[in-house]
Amino acid sequence: MSTPPFDVLTTTAAELQDRLKAGTLTSVEIITTYLGQIEKHNHAGAKLNAMINVAPRELVLKAAEKLDRERSSGKIRSPLHGLPIIVKDCFQFAPELGLKTTVGAVCFAEEKAKKNAELIEQLVEKGVIILGTANLSEFCGHKAENMSPGWSAVGGQTRSAYESGPPPEVPEPKTGLSAPCGGSSSGSAVGVSAGFAPLSLGTETGGSLNYPASKAGLYAMRPAHGSVSSEGVFRISRSFDAIGSMAKTPYDLSLLAESILTPEARAKLPENGYQDAMTGSWEGLRIGILPSTWGGEGPDHKSKWATTPVICKKEIYDGVTEKIKANGGFVVYPIEIPEAVYSNNTLKYKGLSQRQVADYEFNEVIQEFCDGFEDPKIRTSGDIIEYNKLHAEIAMPPPHTNQKDLITSHNSPLSANEAAEAYREINRKSGKDGMDMYMKENNVDIIVACSDCTLVIWASNAAYPAGTVPLGNLENGYPYGLFLLARAGREDLIFRFMSAFEATFPKVKGPRLE
Structure with a gap:
């Protein structure tokens, strides 16, 4: 060969x-x-x-x-x-x-x-x-x-x-x-x-x-x-x-x-x-870092931002701050972001969450998607649900034998006006009057968190740019990283952070494929 x-x-x-x-x-x-x-x-x-x-x-x-x-x-x-x-x-x-x-x-x-x-x-x-x-x-x-x-x-x-x-x-x-x-x-x-x-x-x-x-x-x-x-x-x-x-x-x-x-x-x-943003330098970049969701009091420790149990030592995450500072970066750690109306890890408006708005919108976007096919046999969420029932052996094989999310969307009780109003308010409270205001008041350009952090939901709610960088490998070889959030229109700051990060931190180990 x-x-x-x-x-x-x-x-x-x-x-x-x-x-x-x-x-x-x-x-x-x-x-x-x-x-x-x-x-x-x-x-x-x-x-x-x-x-x-x-x-x-x-x-x-x-x-x-x-x-x-x-x-x-x-x-x-x-x-x-x-x-x-x-x-x-x-x-x-x-x-x-x-x-x-x-x-x-x-x-x-x-x-x-x-x-x-x-x-x-x-x-x-x-x-x-x-x-x-x-x-x-x-x-x-x-x-x-x-x-x-x-x-x-x-x-x-x-x-x-x-x-x-x-x-x-x-x-x-x-x-x-x-x-x-x-x-x-x-x-x-x-x-x-x-x-x-x-x-x-x-x-x-x-x-x-x-x-x-x-x-x-x-x-x-x-x-x-x-x-x-x-x-x-x-x-x-x-x-x-x-x-x-x-x-x-x-x-x-x-x-x-x-x-x-x-x-x-x-x-x-x-x-x-x-x-133009990728200078490889931390100079002039103001970084806010959320409290670690990794490590802490016992094996089940989780903060309000965590989505998973402990996956690596807290010292590694804390060391990120020190390393950035040692290389000329400005870091505020730990920062605490107000929860606003944050409930069950989801920003809500009148009891409605991102998930419920998305459940409603799915019925519209699936029809748009199906219209892109030639003479489609499937046109609605209801068509998908019925197809899966009739072909359950191949469409829902064990252990994945349900389609609860599709059914929830199909049965969404929201009206178009209710969904639109909920989105506008969720977007405002998480973006313009939430994270945007917080970052301006605290004079930070970018917020950093563990890669398993619920901050990613804020980014989606606010329609902000978001990214991730690889930080290291666990003992079993699996990688983990950091999550990045910047305000709307500031994707350049994410690339500025990435460029400086790559110049400062060692590469993660790759997979061993023969």
Whole structure:
């Protein structure tokens, strides 16, 4: 067997692009190498189940050949010209890309999209090669009670690339953020960490991009809501869902994050985009760090911000503050954010939470999504529920035998006005009159928390940009990270933090895949 031209587990998108520019590597060789890694470990080898669909080999190689010819003639479409990406299986694809969109659901397995999602078309025009679709929590987690993160009826259970030993024949549900893959964009995160592609896209309602990225040792960021097109993309809700990026380094992440912005959002950036913010220095950045949710009084200690039990020593988290200060950064630690009307980890208005607003909105956005298929057999949440009942053996196999979330949405008692009013107030109380006011009053630019922190829900409620950085590895090898929040329009501060973080802290250890 010939030696691969690069290490898929460690090579970055920037390094690949440098070699393409130097003429020491071609896009054809890049695609061939990643396809080999997918074949080796997706359903064979480590059996990661990170990919639901892989684009036909002849199609992606043909696309790579075309992009290589363009490069030879001096045409470079973007900084990602000729590089591959994997995307969460909730983006619609035109037939010519050879990919289906299932959202992990059997009911969509045979549907055909009319055209590419607007964002997919945007990436193709920039010379990005869509290598395949990543497994996910079915319906982005909006299907069943206690459904394992990263499980879908179509794709099975995604496994972390850091897991060891053979997978069980019938996996036991591993719910909550303590699960190895973390959230619904699991396949997107595992795919990058396992060397299936250098970059990936995911979506997030309340942590489903950043949580799995932190558990895969990656950098991730989703910009403020509305700055990336969601046309042709499956969502749980209109108000809270956002699309984001994952990569091994802040620089790679910045390239992808800029590439997915709408033209209007990109026009607001400086000429050099996020690169202007990536100085590698803490100077001038004012950071507020929440109290640790890791460690404390006994094994069951949890703060109001925690979502999972202790996962690492508190000293590691406390040491972040000292290290940033030692390298010239300004840190307020610990900061205490007022709970406002924070109840049961969810900001509410008249008793209504983000979840209840999303339950109502799901009925509208699912119809929009289904309208993107040619003559769809499924059009409503009710159609999905009935299909799953009739095909329970394959749509709801043990141990995932219910569809409670879908039923709750279908039976939502809210009116359009009630849902809209609740969203406006939740957004205001968590954003403009909540976190925004707090950050201004305390003169901090960015808030940092443990990667398992409920602060991610505030970010979603406020429609703020959010990200994660990899901090270290547990004794069993699993990575963990930090969660970042900045005010609307200040994605540049997230990249500024990431750049300084990468220059200050050691890299996390990668997975050991043979």
